Amino acid sequence: xxxxxxxxxxxxxxxxxxxxxxxxxxxxxxxxxxxxxxxxxxxxxxxxxxxxxxxxxxxxxxxxxxxxxxxxxxxxxxxxxxxxxxxxxxxxxxxxxxxxxxxxxxxxxxxxxxxxxxxxxxxxxxx
Numbered sequence: 001x002x003x004x005x006x007x008x009x010x011x012x013x014x015x016x017x018x019x020x021x022x023x024x025x026x027x028x029x030x031x032x033x034x035x036x037x038x039x040x041x042x043x044x045x046x047x048x049x050x051x052x053x054x055x056x057x058x059x060x061x062x063x064x065x066x067x068x069x070x071x072x073x074x075x076x077x078x079x080x081x082x083x084x085x086x087x088x089x090x091x092x093x094x095x096x097x098x099x100x101x102x103x104x105x106x107x108x109x110x111x112x113x114x115x116x117x118x119x120x121x122x123x124x125x126x127x
């Protein structure tokens with residue numbers, strides 16, 4: 001499987017102390033997500049590469065969260081998790097198909113009430 005991005009590509013946008021093997025695992029996951037959902041949907045190769053890089057950084061940030069504020073000494077760190085994910089937000093902006101934004105959302109159903117039954121026979125109607 002050929003990845004669009006490398007560990008170094010991800011490290012350009014995501015500063016981390018994670019090992020290369022860890023980052024590569026997140027790149028693999030991002031690659032599968034992009035291949036399964038966005039390949040062949042009209043996005044340019046460069047766009048797919050940038051989406052893959054940002055999705056990989058998003059996945060990696062779950063293991064090594066972004067520091068929202070950090071101070072050396074007795075002050076506790078605060079971290080950003082899923083609620084504010086700049087990498088996934090960027091990937092969604094790059095995805096002009098809207099597919100990434102829709103992943104994981106429930107599918108809406110609409111009940112039009114078209115199924116009817118005859119009061120006398122119990123036979124379904126509307127056919």
